[in-house]
Amino acid sequence: MFLACQTAVVWPKLRAMNPVLVVVPTYNEKDNIRNIAAAIFLACPQADILFVDDNSPDGTGSIADAMAAGDSRVNVMHRPGKQGLGRAYIAGFEWALGRSYRFVFEMDADFSHNPAELPNFLKAAEDSDLVLGSRYVNGIRIINWPLKRLILSKWASLYVKAITGMPFTDPTSGFKCFSRKVLEAINLAGIVSSGYSFQVEMTYTAWKLGFKIKEIPIVFEDRHSGTSKMSASIIREAVWLIMKLPLRPVRRLRLNSQPPVRP
Numbered sequence: 441m442f443l444a445c446q447t448a449v450v451w452p453k454l455r456a457m458n459p460v461l462v463v464v465p466t467y468n469e470k471d472n473i474r475n476i477a478a479a480i481f482l483a484c485p486q487a488d489i490l491f492v493d494d495n496s497p498d499g500t501g502s503i504a505d506a507m508a509a510g511d512s513r514v515n516v517m518h519r520p521g522k523q524g525l526g527r528a529y530i531a532g533f534e535w536a537l538g539r540s541y542r543f544v545f546e547m548d549a550d551f552s553h554n555p556a557e558l559p560n561f562l563k564a565a566e567d568s569d570l571v572l573g574s575r576y577v578n579g580i581r582i583i584n585w586p587l588k589r590l591i592l593s594k595w596a597s598l599y600v601k602a603i604t605g606m607p608f609t610d611p612t613s614g615f616k617c618f619s620r621k622v623l624e625a626i627n628l629a630g631i632v633s634s635g636y637s638f639q640v641e642m643t644y645t646a647w648k649l650g651f652k653i654k655e656i657p658i659v660f661e662d663r664h665s666g667t668s669k670m671s672a673s674i675i676r677e678a679v680w681l682i683m684k685l686p687l688r689p690v691r692r693l694r695l696n697s698q699p700p701v702r703p
């Protein structure tokens with residue numbers, strides 16, 4: 441597993457057994473999508489990618505299709521319209537669970553998450569069930585973000601910590617690696633977030649189920665091309681959802697998934 445990014449280079453016939461999937465939700469990412477795929481494969485040639493595109497008006501979905509036609513590692517899921525990042529990820533996770541992937545990544549398409557860090561996640565996943573990329577462990581590592589986004593993000597981290605009791609420094613981060621057993625254990629149909637509260641909802645559920653969660657440092661950089669989809673309604677959804685999270689019972693979906701080890 442530790443060599444998950446390298447084995448296909450050594451032994452191409454293992455492609456059918458590829459253990460790593462990077463799920464990348466896209467909405468109007470035409471200027472990023474080719475480059476992000478190239479950077480993912482550079483860091484992790486053996487990974488598969490699933491682009492989950494919500495019928496982007498800028499034609500991102502068609503570019504993804506053209507890439508998929510030329511590279512069997514690229515997969516594309518088309519959804520009829522913009523339904524939010526959370527819904528895109530849930531659809532991607534269900535797709536992944538229908539296949540044999542052992543590690544499933546969440547990653548943005550806009551280079552805010554550096555694909556070169558994928559191997560670091562896989563290394564951390566050797567002894568943890570969910571690996572969170574944190575911008576705030578041992579300081580702040582964010583490049584070019586407007587001050588108001590940084591304040592919002594830091595405030596959100598404190599808010600989540602106060603309400604849920606989770607000990608993580610960056611609970612809203614969207615660069616993470618799930619071991620398959622975590623996704624199998626979570627009732628994905630019960631995850632309700634459309635927007636960015638999805639990140640908190642997933643991590644909270646895994647944490648309540650007792651899975652071993654590890655934070656590793658990442659550098660986050662503001663997007664170079666395209667525009668953010670952050671909105672006031674996404675912030676409103678997050679405030680309410682997080683407030684209600686501790687009231688929600690969390691149950692393990694599949695009884696046969698491996699018993700977790702609490703840190």
Ligand SMILES: Nc1nc2c(ncn2[C@@H]2O[C@H](COP(=O)(O)OP(=O)(O)O)[C@@H](O)[C@H]2O)c(=O)[nH]1
Pocket residue numbers: 464465466467468469492493494522523524525528547548549550552663667668669670
């Ligand atoms: N499929 C899909 N992807 C989305 C949606 N909203 C955002 N994304 C993608 O999610 C990632 C993060 O969104 P972004 O706008 O960069 O958020 P920010 O970095 O927090 O400003 C990017 O890859 C977006 O293209 C959506 O409604 N549907």
Ligand SMILES: [Mg+2]
Pocket residue numbers: 548550552663668
């Ligand atoms: Mg972004």
